[in-house]
Amino acid sequence: MYESRDFGAMPILADALQDAGCDSDDILNHCRSDGVHVRGCWVVDLVLGKE
Numbered sequence: 001m002y003e004s005r006d007f008g009a010m011p012i013l014a015d016a017l018q019d020a021g022c023d024s025d026d027i028l029n030h031c032r033s034d035g036v037h038v039r040g041c042w043v044v045d046l047v048l049g050k051e
Contacts, residue, residue: 007037
């Protein structure tokens with residue numbers, strides 16, 4: 001997603017994070033939202049360990 005700037009898989013990321021034990025409503029709801037996601041998305045940056 002980060003390199004291609006195609007964030008259509010954000011809901012899939014939410015499912016994967018939830019399966020891995022993430023229980024943060026802020027993160028999961030953000031990934032599943034219909035809003036526009038862009039490079040620099042705080043959730044993607046968090047997963048990638050970017051600051």
